[in-house]
Amino acid sequence: MKFTKMQGAGNDYVYVNGFVEQIEDPATLATAISNRHFGIGSDGLVLILPSETCDFRMRMFNSDGSESEMCGNATRCIGKFVYDKGLTDKTELTLETLAGVKHLTLNIENGKVNSVRVDMGEPILAPKQIPINLDETSVINYPIALESRKVNITAVSMGNPHAVIFMDSLEELDIQKSGPKVEHHPLFPRRTNTEFAQVISPTHIKMRVWERGAGETLACGTGACATAVAAVLNGKTERKVTLELLGGNLEIEWSEADNHVYMTGPAVTVFEGEYLL
Numbered sequence: 001m002k003f004t005k006m007q008g009a010g011n012d013y014v015y016v017n018g019f020v021e022q023i024e025d026p027a028t029l030a031t032a033i034s035n036r037h038f039g040i041g042s043d044g045l046v047l048i049l050p051s052e053t054c055d056f057r058m059r060m061f062n063s064d065g066s067e068s069e070m071c072g073n074a075t076r077c078i079g080k081f082v083y084d085k086g087l088t089d090k091t092e093l094t095l096e097t098l099a100g101v102k103h104l105t106l107n108i109e110n111g112k113v114n115s116v117r118v119d120m121g122e123p124i125l126a127p128k129q130i131p132i133n134l135d136e137t138s139v140i141n142y143p144i145a146l147e148s149r150k151v152n153i154t155a156v157s158m159g160n161p162h163a164v165i166f167m168d169s170l171e172e173l174d175i176q177k178s179g180p181k182v183e184h185h186p187l188f189p190r191r192t193n194t195e196f197a198q199v200i201s202p203t204h205i206k207m208r209v210w211e212r213g214a215g216e217t218l219a220c221g222t223g224a225c226a227t228a229v230a231a232v233l234n235g236k237t238e239r240k241v242t243l244e245l246l247g248g249n250l251e252i253e254w255s256e257a258d259n260h261v262y263m264t265g266p267a268v269t270v271f272e273g274e275y276l277l
């Protein structure tokens with residue numbers, strides 16, 4: 001199987017051209033190839049597929065084999081993959097995902113894509129749709145128990161579930177301990193991605209992420225969008241912010257005009273190869 005390893009702000013996936021390769025069991029393949037010792041090494045697997053309604057279709061699998069509805073960093077890398085490889089010459093693309101249609105704008109430099117702006121759509125705050133088992137209209141700065149501790153979460157779906165926790169400082173964060181506890185908290189019937197965020201200024205947030213099905217990653221596009229939305233809902237920042245992640249920065253804007261969240265960030269090809277199935 002031919003593959004391309006790509007990363008967006010350090011969130012790395014193995015990308016496979018599903019127009020050419022037939023993948024019978026992507027969940028099992030995702031687990032095998034993601035292994036950083038016995039596989040290619042990645043946060044998961046992304047399939048680029050034909051679509052009946054859009055230019056392309058994405059399927060994304062975490063490193064534990066679970067399929068996610070959405071992946072922000074992968075949408076940007078798909079934009080780069082299809083343009084740089086000549087699968088399209090369009091710089092405005094539609095992408096079908098399990099979380100609806102996403103609109104991509106490719107920024108070209110020297111004939112190649114160097115960054116991508118994605119219309120990530122409207123954030124979802126209704127608990128049933130996130131999903132989180134609470135009878136509230138929205139879950140903003142809501143206290144939950146993590147064993148003996150209490151933390152306040154803001155729950156946002158960007159097509160996939162996120163719990164955002166604001167902290168005074170990320171210095172004291174033990175993400176290997178706290179991440180899995182929020183991911184598997186009984187309030188979240190389909191588990192959750194978790195963002196730990198420190199507001200640096202009204203236009204700058206530092207963030208670390210514990211991803212559902214993958215553990216800590218260097219960046220999460222949907223997580224950055226959810227964090228920007230949560231920061232506005234909690235009165236902490238302006239609507240246009242820089243999200244500083246371990247693997248790089250993402251520019252996020254929650255537009256007042258159309259309620260959509262816009263994400264701009266890098267997309268990088270790391271290497272290509274063949275994997276023996």
Ligand SMILES: N[C@@H](CCC[C@H](N)C(=O)O)C(=O)O
Nearest residue numbers: 068071072073160220221222
């Ligand atoms: N890293 C991604 C999100 C990946 C999906 C997530 N782990 C889930 O299960 O929802 C991003 O860039 O958005």
